[in-house]
Amino acid sequence: MIKILTACGAGVNSSHQIKDALEEEMKNRGFDVSCEAVMIKDVTEEMVSKFDIFAPIVKPDLGFKVTIPTVDCGPILYRIPVMAQPVYDQMEETIRTLNKK
Amino acid sequence: MGSIIHFANSIFNPIIALGAAPVMLIVLTVIALLFRVKFTKALEGGIRLAIALTGISAVIGLLTTAFSAALTGFVNSTGIQLSITDVGWAPLATITWGSPYTLFFLLVLVVLNIAMILLKRTNTLDVDIFDVWHSAFVGLLCIFSGANLFIATLLVVMIGVMKIINSDLMKPTFNDLLHNDNNPMTTTHMNYMMNPAIMVLNKIFDVVFPWLDKFDFDAAKLNSKIGFWGSNFSIGIYLGVFIGLMSHQDMKAIFVLAFTAGTCLELFSQIGNWFIKAVEPLSQGISNVATKYLKGRKFNIGLDWPFLAGRAEIWAAANVLAPIMLGEALILPGNHLLPLGGIIAMGVTPALLVVTRGKIIRMIVIGALELPIFLWAGTLAAPFVTHTAKLVGAFPTGVPKGQLISQTTMEGPIEKFLAYLVGHATSQAGMYIVYALLAIAGYILLFVWYAFQMKKRNRAYADAKANG
Numbered sequence: 404m405i406k407i408l409t410a411c412g413a414g415v416n417s418s419h420q421i422k423d424a425l426e427e428e429m430k431n432r433g434f435d436v437s438c439e440a441v442m443i444k445d446v447t448e449e450m451v452s453k454f455d456i457f458a459p460i461v462k463p464d465l466g467f468k469v470t471i472p473t474v475d476c477g478p479i480l481y482r483i484p485v486m487a488q489p490v491y492d493q494m495e496e497t498i499r500t501l502n503k504k
Numbered sequence: 505m506g507s508i509i510h511f512a513n514s515i516f517n518p519i520i521a522l523g524a525a526p527v528m529l530i531v532l533t534v535i536a537l538l539f540r541v542k543f544t545k546a547l548e549g550g551i552r553l554a555i556a557l558t559g560i561s562a563v564i565g566l567l568t569t570a571f572s573a574a575l576t577g578f579v580n581s582t583g584i585q586l587s588i589t590d591v592g593w594a595p596l597a598t599i600t601w602g603s604p605y606t607l608f609f610l611l612v613l614v615v616l617n618i619a620m621i622l623l624k625r626t627n628t629l630d631v632d633i634f635d636v637w638h639s640a641f642v643g644l645l646c647i648f649s650g651a652n653l654f655i656a657t658l659l660v661v662m663i664g665v666m667k668i669i670n671s672d673l674m675k676p677t678f679n680d681l682l683h684n685d686n687n688p689m690t691t692t693h694m695n696y697m698m699n700p701a702i703m704v705l706n707k708i709f710d711v712v713f714p715w716l717d718k719f720d721f722d723a724a725k726l727n728s729k730i731g732f733w734g735s736n737f738s739i740g741i742y743l744g745v746f747i748g749l750m751s752h753q754d755m756k757a758i759f760v761l762a763f764t765a766g767t768c769l770e771l772f773s774q775i776g777n778w779f780i781k782a783v784e785p786l787s788q789g790i791s792n793v794a795t796k797y798l799k800g801r802k803f804n805i806g807l808d809w810p811f812l813a814g815r816a817e818i819w820a821a822a823n824v825l826a827p828i829m830l831g832e833a834l835i836l837p838g839n840h841l842l843p844l845g846g847i848i849a850m851g852v853t854p855a856l857l858v859v860t861r862g863k864i865i866r867m868i869v870i871g872a873l874e875l876p877i878f879l880w881a882g883t884l885a886a887p888f889v890t891h892t893a894k895l896v897g898a899f900p901t902g903v904p905k906g907q908l909i910s911q912t913t914m915e916g917p918i919e920k921f922l923a924y925l926v927g928h929a930t931s932q933a934g935m936y937i938v939y940a941l942l943a944i945a946g947y948i949l950l951f952v953w954y955a956f957q958m959k960k961r962n963r964a965y966a967d968a969k970a971n972g
Contacts, residue, residue: 410813411808411810412808412809412810412850413593413773413776413810413850414773415594415774415776415777415780416634416777416780416808416810417808417810417811418810419777419780419781420784442735442736442773443810443813443814443819444727444734444735444813444819444823444848445732445734445735447728447731447732448728459814460810460811460813460814461682461684461687461689461811461814462814463813463815463816464723464724464814464815464816465724465727465728465814465816466722466725466727466728466816467728477687477689477811480631480805480807480808480811481688481805481807482631482787482788482791482792482795482805483791483795483805486688
């Protein structure tokens with residue numbers, strides 16, 4: 404199981420679009436992923452450390468260094484499939500580098 | 505003719521009599537089908553909306569039942585008339601989406617956006633369907649204040665045009681704030697319609713307090729120190745304790761208030777998510793249709809505001825402004841809202857970020873100066889919010905009659921005053937017509953001045969890029 408963390412303003416709109424899209428697309432590509440969506444202001448260093456990949460809209464300034472791989476997922480929100488494609492590809496590549504099942 | 509009306513009544517009346525949740529289930533499903541959404545997806549959206557409406561009603565009930573006695577006690581013991589419960593954004597959004605007029609305003613704004621793209625008046629395709637509720641709220645408040653549908657629609661369209669123009673004006677600033685010139689992200693979000701007013705205050709700041717800028721601090725550091733103490737449930741608990749103490753409740757009652765507020769604030773955002781998911785199939789359907797008709801055009805994409813949420817200043821300013829707003833609410837004449845669900849001012853700080861470009865002290869000072877406008881607008885809208893909540897069945901029947909709900913920091917406070925004036929001008933005429941016309945003229949002139957300033961800023965960005 405690959406654990407992905409995503410975040411947005413209220414933790415209910417943009418981040419959930421990213422969560423649903425990533426879970427569906429990565430499942431189609433044969434990966435077992437679980438994505439959690441939270442309010443970006445609630446993201447702490449301890450929280451991030453419990454996940455494998457961080458998937459924000461755009462890389463944020465959190466006040467601490469994010470040590471897990473980060474994939475910017477903003478293009479998923481454009482609602483145009485071809486624009487989201489590169490994000491999914493990069494996510495797949497990142498998952499492969501984790502060497503996790 | 506009579507038989508046609510009779511026939512229509514015989515079909516629609518039993519459906520309307522079912523109540524708001526089933527009606528919206530049917531309406532949302534049918535509209536999604538019109539945008540060629542698959543039937544099961546369309547129905548899923550409709551059912552989710554009905555569940556969100558029912559859920560939000562339950563939580564409003566929980567909150568208002570627990571707090572109504574304490575708020576009355578608060579008024580009695582302090583003499584401060586803060587009797588309106590601030591339920592935050594999610595109930596207001598759900599209530600607004602519970603009205604069929606919202607879908608009408610949505611269709612009008614989608615057509616407006618496509619027309620502006622085809623006429624080359626904008627480069628922004630707005631796919632943030634969910635936030636249409638901010639505009640619909642203005643239209644509904646205008647109707648509540650006495651306007652007919654036509655006048656309310658004109659007001660919504662006028663603000664809609666300006667919001668779309670604003671998204672183009674802000675685009676280079678977004679690129680600057682994101683440190684990324686190669687992205688199509690922009691937004692038509694209502695909160696940025698405060699930009700013109702903020703820019704006036706920012707210009708005054710330039711003259712009076714420019715020396716304050718050197719005290720700017722690291723916003724991200726502050727946020728990481730605050731940690732979970734700034735989360736929804738913690739804030740609910742502080743305010744529950746605060747209201748409990750001020751209204752002279754006993755220890756047991758104070759704990760009940762604190763934990764109820766914490767629970768409700770967590771649940772509001774959960775249920776907010778349910779209804780965003782409800783609108784999701786329709787959002788995708790509309791985006792698919794729009795992009796199909798606009799093939800070959802390159803445009804920026806209008807999103808919900810949080811693509812900027814990674815900027816720490818938004819949250820640092822919101823954290824610092826929360827206690828400031830509480831203080832202001834207690835002493836501000838004409839305010840009857842006690843900050844609770846809306847105390848983290850997400851509808852206020854993104855516009856401050858865009859205008860000041862991240863100067864945190866300015867964001868806080870200007871934010872503190874503009875918050876009264878939000879408190880007054882929230883107070884002004886409370887009878888309408890409560891009325892609409894009852895209309896769509898999202899207001900518990902057991903709560904005392906005079907109990908009102910609203911939000912302290914809802915985006916678009918100036919637009920609420922416009923809606924109020926335009927509504928009254930339509931129904932009562934007289935001096936209201938003069939006030940409404942003056943207000944609209946002032947609103948447009950301020951926007952024109954702001955647009956001029958932003959174009960100057962954008963030229964500076966273009967020059968820097970050309971020279972860089």
